[in-house]
Amino acid sequence: MAYQNIEGVRVWGQPQEDALMQAKMCARTGNVIQALLMADHHKGYSQPIGGVVVYDGQISPSGVGYDIACGNKAVRTNLHVEDVKPGLAQLMDQISRHISFGVGRVNQIKVDHELFDDPDWKVYEAIGRKEHDQLKTLARNQLGTVGSGNHFVDLFEEVGTGRVWVGNHFGSRGFGHKTASGFLNLAAGRDFLGKAPGESMDQPPVLLELSSELGEMYYRAMKLAGRYAYAGRDFVTREVLSILGAESDFEVHNHHNFAWKETHGGKDVIVVRKGATPSAPGQLGFIGxxxxxxxxxxRGKDSAENRESYYSTVHGAGRIMSRTQAAGKMNWKTRSRSGGQISTRQMLDAVRDFGVELRGAGTDESPFVYRKLQEVLEAHTETIEVLHVLKPIGVCMAGADEFDPYKD
Known part of the structure; x- marks a missing residue:
């Protein structure tokens, strides 16, 4: 097996001590069957990002996190790179203007969707009319917005074929965040919309019995937030295809902050993946x-090691430098930063040298703050196979100094 077993935690790749400490804490809290770390792991809130915890009959709102069902969608278009390269700068300008990026943004295009008639909105009605109305209004206003942090809309060239792909990465936005914080409040005996006290990154996970009323309500609300995130990524993909004047003939759509009911080894379990992609045999995933x-x-392999991973793999390259380390500390009065290790010039030079047309982004998302994706993939060669390699040619993110509380 390619993983290490460190005090009961299965670890792929090089262990990061702070994330490993969190995984050990998760392994000791509740009815845990197994804790795991994917090769892109790093420290998160309560449960590490790139961390997987398998529970018997329990679900963890803090393990799922604030960006419920954050995920990736990629579609292959009928275009080739020579079709878009001459006008690439103009295309990226259009995407950055048309799609809403940034903290707290509302969509300039009002999107109606069958999701707003979903019966699971009754969960919020049961909590209270004020809570229901506030979250539903927020969800309507933000559907199809991308947010900030590491969330993106990209154009890719497929290596070897030159086909153009459209990809995006974001989640359930303010709706997911308020759902998560609301249920964490209820679990602590506070009002759903109450102000939570300061929380520690290293606090034990909050656990709910899935058979309890609160656990069942959270599970339904989480699934609704998941469908909302999928609707948002679908909308953004359609809008970008329209800008390109393109059609798609193949798509991959997956998410990585969620709790799944699954059966492993003949036993029904709850698998909480935070920043980890499901990889059941034959299952496709888009990893940025x-x-x-x-x-x-x-694509997930039918292998012993994939079974040992509870059909889980990486969701990205994995951060190795914090946002403050990279960009410095922000002075909000002067709107300036100091003490960052990465300059804007370094970031722009690196992205230009890689052949990318960039819109937005700050040094906290520069290539220097992440591992190389190939390195983390090599730790999972027994669990997944790579079908398509995509090279970015256009990247669109929120502008510098946009910090998104909904990011994973």
Whole structure:
């Protein structure tokens, strides 16, 4: 097996001590069957990003996190790179103007969707009319917005074929965040919309019995937020295809901050994956690298090691430098930063040298703050196979100094 077993935690890749400490804490809390770390792991809130915890009958709102069902969608278009390269700068300008990026943004295009008639909105009605109305209004206003942090809309060239792909990465936005914080409040005996006290990154995970009323309500709300995230990524993909004047003939759509009901070894379990992609045999996944690196389409293998991973793999390259380390500390009065290790010039030079037309982004998302995707993929060669390698040619993100509380 390619993984290490460190005090009961299965670890792929090089262990990061702070994330490993969190995984050990998760392994000791609740009815845990197994804790795991994928090769892109790094420290997160309560459960590490790139971390997987398998529970018997329990679900963890803090393990799923604030960006419920954050995920990736990629579609292959009928265009080739020579069709878009001459007008690439103008295309990226159109995408950055047309799609809403950034913290707290509302969509300039009002999107109606059958999701807003979903019966699971009754969960919020049961909590209270005020809570229901506030979250539903927020969800309507933000459907199809991308947010900030590491969330993106990209154009890719497939290596070897020259086919153009459209990809995006984001989640359930403010709706997912308020759902997560609301249920964490309820679990602590506070009002759903109450202000939570300061929380520690290293606090134990919050656990709910899935058979309890609160656990069942959270599970339904989480699934609704998941469908919302998928609807948003579908909308953005359609809008970008329209800008390109293109059609798609193949798509991959997956998410990585979620709790799944699954059966492993003949036992029904809850698998909480935070920043980890499901990889059941034959299952496709879109895994993004940094804006100066490749991304890939993968497929889960039918292998012993994939079973040992509880059918889980990486969701990206994995951060190795914090946002503050990279960009410095922000002075919000002067709107300036100091103490960052990465300059804007370094970032722009690196992205230009990789052949990318960039819109937005700050040094906290520069290629220097991530591992190389190939390195983390090599730790999972027994669990997944790479089907398509994608090289970014256009990257669109929120502008510098946009920090998104909904990012994974």
């Amino acid at each position: 690298g940094s804006m100066g690196d490749i991304s890939v389409i993968v």
